[in-house]
Every structure is written in structure tokens, then in C-alpha cells.
Amino acid sequence: MAISKEKVLEDLKQKFSDNILEITAQFGDDIICIKKEALLDIVNFLREEPYAFTMLLDLTCVDYMGEEERFEMVYHLFSLSNKLRLRFKTRLSEDDCKIDSLTPIFKNANWLEREAYDMFGVHFEGHPYLRRLFMYDGFEGHPLRKDYPLHKHQPKIPLRK
């Protein structure tokens, strides 16, 4: 029995009334802004039947430089049996740029979080192997941050012995 989107949002609102800041929709996509502490609980809750959001479609980060809480983590969850996509967003401040890792729940979160760490410098707590994914060891800075210049030159790193 497929469950409707309205029902999912209704249940979420009831269960996590304290941790959900806002539920909006834009261009037909549903957006749920949550507190970062509740991320794991909400994902675990939605994984269960009848919601069955078993796939992490995408995970990325956005840098809103100049705003109080600078980074925004964006998660796209997908339910195969209900054919529903939901987008979860949560804000991180620059000083406390940490969020719980989703690696215990989703295996592809491993690389996705490494990418976000590489590009934005967000730390994922509980990640087993947080290492740069696209860039190399010794790369300075995080390229997708807005304060990283487009044509910045990197220092040469010595050959490994």
C-alpha cells in the first residue's frame, strides 16, 4: 500500500515537532528544514515501513557565505516503494562545522561525505575514513567554498619518497 506524500509530512510533523523548523515546497519539490541534531533520528524513522525511504539519492553542501549559519547540508531521500523524493536541509555554522555521519545507515554516504568534506571542509562525526576524495593530500583549502578564488594556484607538493 503506497503512502501519500502528505501523510509522510504529517507524520514527520507530529513525531519531530521540535526538530522540524519548516516544511516548504518549491517548484513541486518538498523541502524539510531540520535541526542538525535530529538528522539521524529522522532518517532512521523514515527508513522504516511504511515510509521506506531506503535510498540516499544525493548528499551535498551549499556555502552561504556571509550568513550566520554558513553551510547548508542537503540530503535527498528516496522511497522506492512509494516513489517519493524528499529533500532535507540543515544548517551548520562555520565554527561548529560538524554533523553526524550517515555512513552507518547508507553505504554511499561514505563517498558523498568525503566529497563534501573535500569541497567544503564539513566534518562528519562517525565517518570511518574521512579523507579527501577528488583532491590530493596536501591540497590547501576547500575549493567549493565561496571564498576560494576560481583561479587560485596551489603550492607544489614534493614527490613522495
Added chain:
Amino acid sequence: MKYRIQQEAREGTMLLNMGPSHPAMHGTTRIMLELDGEKVVNCELEMGYLHRGFEKICESKTYFNMLIYTDRMNYVSPLINNTGYVMALEKMLGIEVPERSQYIRVILNEFSRVCDHLTALAAMCMECGAFTVFLYMMKAREYIWDLMEQTTGARMTTSFIRVGGVRSDFPADWKETTQIAIDETRKVLKDCHGLMSKNKIFLNRTRDVAVVTPELAINYGWTGPCLRSTGVNYDVRKAFPYLVYDQLDFEIPLGERGDNFDRYMVRMQEMEQSLRMVEQCMAKIPKPSSPYSSDGRGLDPAEAISASRTKKPGQGIRLSPNLEGTEKGKYPGILAGKKYIVPPKEDTYTNIEGLINHFKFFMRGHGIRPPKGEVYFSVEGGSGELGFYIISNGTDKPYRLHLRAPCFHIVAALEELVRGHFVADIIPTFGSMNMIGGELDR
């Protein structure tokens, strides 16, 4: 920092490096292996050798300029990438695309999918020793690319799908070219089925190698043929129909075991379905609102400008094939949304309003400016769900663009899949995943 594989290395094992420059790595990826004899004990993938900073570049380009970058993501099926990007923008702008260009998009998309599968399987079979299959499949691809070349003017970097429709209509004799492409591809598929599908050597190397359960595939975020090979019925074209896919009759081939052979077989069957869809589109495509003419007459731009000083020239402008622009009467009824398409060159050269429109489109801060907000749109790419996540801040450049590359999630599973198998099993496993460097590393 030491690599994980170095930290975890056991005593008495050997560390071996495959790639980044290795013929079986389909691009540049480095696989680090820990071997016990010939058995893979541990494996780690290192990538980023083809990282071009796609997402960073996009933040400094206008929406129109960025189209060419999407060609270079999955360079085997660039038209699907174009479609995904353009349709994400259309979702923001709220443009309804004319029916004829929807059909054109579907035909080109399905042919691109065939190309993508042909390339993936050709490489996979070649690495298993079947060089003939490689050559046959490359031959089929050439016939398809004949149509692509005639239509888009390019074989790989097409930039053909535009906001509001497509860049141009099909050439006059497209139906013959398409029919030849379909027939030749069918012949090749039949031959390759005969050569590979019951081939003992191929079966030994692929059957029950790197088996993926549906749960594992979903947990890794697999989509596309790789997910369907495990028996999970999910296809973006059926689940969230876009373009005219809901009006077409096609099936979703599914696998049973989720091993390398199933990934091969699902792709083979999917190609047949794609060809079926193209045939249906050929029959269903609406007629152009006025017949296509390519008589080659026309004024050179300089002549047109001098003619326009006294009166409006009646003839079209002869354009260099390198020049961008629609020619007004030539491509009727395939573009929608006047504000978002490149203004016709006739008008640009011959009247002041046209010139202003041209500048309004290309000037910084003008052109395509989606409303503030964020959007996620996905299409079924060659190897899975290809999603574009775009954040617009109301200007002509995206604030942030993220590409959900399908093979990123698929290749992430390689480390786990090859563990316990032989070194030789890595080759067909990696081949069946269809790793595309441009998409993986972005």
C-alpha cells in the same frame, strides 16, 4: 596520511596498484589492491584524476554558457546530460516544450542510451577477450552517430538540447538515416547475442561474480541498469515520466541474480527497448509546422546589413555553421519561451529590436534568469538516475549546481564487490559498472 589499505594491511599480503593509467580502468582511476596470492583481500579506490572543477566553474558561468560543460560529464551520451540540465532549468522557468521537440529529445535520448550501453558492453566484452564484439558494437555506434552528426553537427559534444526545445529540427532525410541505424544496431545486437550470451568463457567470467543483492544495491544508491539487474524495478522514465515517455510502450528488463552477467544482459535488452521506442517516436512524431528547407540560398551577414538599411531583406541569412542562432523560418515549432532562446540571426542583423534582443540575451546579468529557489530534476541517464540540483539566486548564474552522477554511487560499491574474488574478476566487474571518468570525477 596513510591510505586505509596501508593501515589495514595484513602480514604476508602483497599491495598492488592497478592504474591510474591502465587499459582496463576506462579513464583514470586507481585501484589499490591487497592480495593474498591471487585473491583480493582488500581494495581501495582512488579517484579525482579527471576532476575539472565542474561545479566550481558553473558558479561563474551563465546558464546558457554552462550547457557545453554538461556535454563533458558523461561524454558517451551527452544528449542525456543536456536534457537533464535543460529540463531542470525548464522546471524552474515553467516552460512547456513543443511536442515535436519533445519527440526529437526522446529519439536522441534513446539513441544516446544505446550508444552508452554499446560502449560499456563493448569495453567489457573486449576486456574479457572478445575483441570482435568490441568492433561490432563500435560499428553500430557509428551508424547512430551518423544521425547525431547530421542533426546536431557534432558526434560527442553536442550541446543540442536547448532551453525551450532543441537547437534545430532533424535534417530532411532523417527517417532513412534513423531506419538504417536501427536496422544495423539490431543486426549487431543479434550477432553479439550469438557471440556472447551463451559463450562458456564469458559466462565463466561473469556468472555469479560480484553478486549484488537488491538491499545492497539500494543501500549504495544504485540506479539504472545496475539496480535493475538485481531485480528492483525502478526506472525514472516509468516512475517519474518526463517528456513523452508516458505515451510510449516499453518494458523495463530486469535481472535475477545481480551478477556481472545480469548487468550485461539487462543492458542488451534495454537497447532493444530503446530501439523500439525510437520506432514508436518515428511513427508518432508530429509534422513540422512548415516543411524544412535547406536550399542554401541566403544573404551573407554583410549583405543583409546593407540591405536592411533600406528595407527588410526577404531572404534568410547565410550563417557559418560555427555561429550560434536559430534561423527563423527554418526551424518552426520546436522552440518555446521567446525570452529564453537565442534570438534569430535574421533579426539580429537586420533590425534594431532584434539587435537589442540579442544583447539582452547575451549581456551579463541578463539572459536566462530563473526565479529564486532550488530545484532537483532527474532523468534516466545511461547508467542510472542523472540528477541536477540547481540553486538560483535570481541572477543569470547559478548559486550552486550539483550533479548527481549515477556511476559515482555504483563505483563506490566496487571496493566491497571484488573482495574475496580474483584479480581477473575485477576487470569484468569494473566494466559492467560502466564507469565514466567525466561523470565520476566531474
